Amino acid sequence: MERLGIGIVGFGFIGRVHALAFSALPFYYSDLPFLPEIRGICTSREETARKAKEETGIPFATHRVEELLEREDIDVVVVATPNALHLPVVEQAAKAQKHIYCDKPLALNLREAERIQEIVTQSRVAFGMAFQNRFVPAILRARELINEGFLGEVVRVRAQYLHSGYNDPRRPMSWRLRKDLAGGGALADLGSHLIDLVHYLLGAFVVTGARGKTFITKRPRNPEGEDFEEVLVDDWAEVSGVLANGAPLTIEASRFATGSCDELRLEIEGMEGAVRFNSMQPNFLEVYDARERGGPYGGNRGFKLIESVHQYPYPNRIPGKFAIGWVRPHIACAHDFLLRIAGQPSLGATVADGVFVQRVLESAYALSGY
Numbered sequence: 001m002e003r004l005g006i007g008i009v010g011f012g013f014i015g016r017v018h019a020l021a022f023s024a025l026p027f028y029y030s031d032l033p034f035l036p037e038i039r040g041i042c043t044s045r046e047e048t049a050r051k052a053k054e055e056t057g058i059p060f061a062t063h064r065v066e067e068l069l070e071r072e073d074i075d076v077v078v079v080a081t082p083n084a085l086h087l088p089v090v091e092q093a094a095k096a097q098k099h100i101y102c103d104k105p106l107a108l109n110l111r112e113a114e115r116i117q118e119i120v121t122q123s124r125v126a127f128g129m130a131f132q133n134r135f136v137p138a139i140l141r142a143r144e145l146i147n148e149g150f151l152g153e154v155v156r157v158r159a160q161y162l163h164s165g166y167n168d169p170r171r172p173m174s175w176r177l178r179k180d181l182a183g184g185g186a187l188a189d190l191g192s193h194l195i196d197l198v199h200y201l202l203g204a205f206v207v208t209g210a211r212g213k214t215f216i217t218k219r220p221r222n223p224e225g226e227d228f229e230e231v232l233v234d235d236w237a238e239v240s241g242v243l244a245n246g247a248p249l250t251i252e253a254s255r256f257a258t259g260s261c262d263e264l265r266l267e268i269e270g271m272e273g274a275v276r277f278n279s280m281q282p283n284f285l286e287v288y289d290a291r292e293r294g295g296p297y298g299g300n301r302g303f304k305l306i307e308s309v310h311q312y313p314y315p316n317r318i319p320g321k322f323a324i325g326w327v328r329p330h331i332a333c334a335h336d337f338l339l340r341i342a343g344q345p346s347l348g349a350t351v352a353d354g355v356f357v358q359r360v361l362e363s364a365y366a367l368s369g370y
Contacts, residue, residue, distance in 0.1 A: 033341070079101070087112045127350065130333060137312060156247060182233060195251065208240050284308060
């Protein structure tokens with residue numbers, strides 16, 4: 001089997017998740033088009049590169065992107081940096097004719113996202129994005145039901161992504177709280193997943209309104225708390241819009257949802273049925289069939305649970321009865337990207353999908369004053 005060298009640019013939390021996802025592929029799937037190998041890491045500092053190499057045993061680590069990209073044994077570049085660095089890394093990787101797997105959102109803003117699209121189109125390298133929620137089995141089952149017409153005409157969509165990690169005013173600044181590095185706050189960070197899911201399941205939509213709120217307007221510049229810095233990104237955001245058929249939709253993203261861990265909620269209602277999903281109960285898709293007969297005590301009507309659990313089809317090799325974990329959709333997303341490199345059909349987000357998400361973000365931030 002042909003081996004595929006993976007180089008990861010950015011090795012914080014999400015860079016490690018991508019490394020885990022690609023490394024796990026041979027153990028989860030049969031008939032891989034390539035055997036992926038993590039061959040290089042690029043971090044922001046020399047000392048963190050050295051530490052990453054010691055901790056992981058990956059043979060090469062550097063703090064210079066150019067050194068990673070000039071290696072002939074690197075075929076794929078995973079972009080896991082702050083959003084402001086996506087464009088320069090993609091540009092260099094495409095020039096070096098490396099395939100590119102980019103974390104979300106696509107870029108810092110719409111202008112940079114459209115530039116990435118130009119670069120990818122001209123270079124003809126394979127490009128994918130880490131919108132891994134597309135690959136949750138319950139979401140894949142929801143997509144099947146929607147495409148089969150189970151819901152009938154869609155009449156309402158509500159999507160929420162709720163975190164609570166930013167409630168502490170003593171939490172210091174990080175790149176995700178700096179507009180020049182992140183491009184936005186909760187909406188860019190969490191809402192981008194929701195925008196992509198709605199687009200993936202139901203098609204394009206138009207933004208009609210948006211609002212946001214920054215609850216803590218100044219934070220410590222560093223963990224020592226000696227100085228404070230103004231926060232210019234949203235802690236909470238809500239976006240309203242309409243689907244192509246005129247159905248209303250609401251998207252809400254919060255990093256201040258007290259009591260929530262990592263809770264993605266999705267509700268899609270139609271004339272003949274409805275589906276609901278909650279990422280804190282990821283093994284099941286809730287389904288309502290309005291064609292079921294009612295009657296005394298409710299008859300047969302009511303939401304039912306489809307046991308989506310780990311029910312990926314072949315070439316998945318792990319029995320479907322086991323509970324799904326948070327990393328598993330990342331593994332499925334990475335697998336889908338290998339299929340794309342091989343020229344096989346894939347369901348993962350394209351660069352055009354990334355631009356759509358960025359366009360929605362740009363419209364929403366303009367309307368909300370961010």
